[in-house]
Amino acid sequence: xxxxxxxxxxxxxxxxxxxxxxxxxxxxxxxxxxxxxxxxxxxxxxxxxxxxxxxxxxxxxxxxxxxxxxxxxxxxxxxxxxxxxxxxxxxxxxxxxxxxxxxxxxxxxxxxxxxxxxxxxxxxxxxxxxxxxxxxxxxxxxx
Amino acid sequence: xxxxxxxxxxxxxxxxxxxxxxxxxxxxxxxxxxxxxxxxxxxxxxxxxxxxxxxxxxxxxxxxxxxxxxxxxxxxxxxxxxxxxxxxxxxxxxxxxxxxxxxxxxxxxxxxxxxxxxxxxxxxxxxxxxxxxxxxxxxxxxxxxxx
Numbered sequence: 001x002x003x004x005x006x007x008x009x010x011x012x013x014x015x016x017x018x019x020x021x022x023x024x025x026x027x028x029x030x031x032x033x034x035x036x037x038x039x040x041x042x043x044x045x046x047x048x049x050x051x052x053x054x055x056x057x058x059x060x061x062x063x064x065x066x067x068x069x070x071x072x073x074x075x076x077x078x079x080x081x082x083x084x085x086x087x088x089x090x091x092x093x094x095x096x097x098x099x100x101x102x103x104x105x106x107x108x109x110x111x112x113x114x115x116x117x118x119x120x121x122x123x124x125x126x127x128x129x130x131x132x133x134x135x136x137x138x139x140x141x142x143x
Numbered sequence: 144x145x146x147x148x149x150x151x152x153x154x155x156x157x158x159x160x161x162x163x164x165x166x167x168x169x170x171x172x173x174x175x176x177x178x179x180x181x182x183x184x185x186x187x188x189x190x191x192x193x194x195x196x197x198x199x200x201x202x203x204x205x206x207x208x209x210x211x212x213x214x215x216x217x218x219x220x221x222x223x224x225x226x227x228x229x230x231x232x233x234x235x236x237x238x239x240x241x242x243x244x245x246x247x248x249x250x251x252x253x254x255x256x257x258x259x260x261x262x263x264x265x266x267x268x269x270x271x272x273x274x275x276x277x278x279x280x281x282x283x284x285x286x287x288x289x290x
Contacts, residue, residue, distance in 0.1 A: 036268065109271065113260060113262070121198075128178055
């Protein structure tokens, strides 16, 4: 399910629309993931606060979204763009790649709530495809 | 047996008491058919599904979306026995309709996203958790009788 030219255009323009709200969206998505899919908390046992208003969650949510933004800038070579992050997740963090899908789902839920009119089914399918490719590139170095 | 907190029961009851079935049902099903196009395999006789606009404007999709959403009512009314409520429907989906049960999850994800768009801030993490737990139980019950 590779990204068509149309998918890339849609993803880029939606990212522009998201603009400065990306940090909030990332923070909320991460918070929701920890709440709705509690098994994901196992990766953050070293944080003192895993609630929705946790400063650690907020900070990390914006870190994640910054990386997503960078990936969108290099959308024609996601594998290359995410190579070092993939190594980090594979060898150091050892996050089960199934969790990338779970975070992607929560990102989409939050984006839909922020942009109810703009997040049409067409925008949704392109964004979903992008997040799946992103997850795939992030798991590239695992084995 | 699934255990529900008072908050979860109240949340599900509240969401469905305000549900606009004829808007949300069609939105969820059409979104599923657009985002996961392989799900169209079950709707060969629905006419024009050639592109997103056709799917979203298709009256058969709209009607069926409403039907499916109303199908959740029985679970809302009997949250303590969802598994038995859907035993027959599960057999139907398995033996007559031959629907891959993975599709139930895809549709429930789309429904969650449509509800999130509709409720906005009100659909916070706690509400989402309750709603997704409810849908997960329904999805599990619908796949229960497959063999």
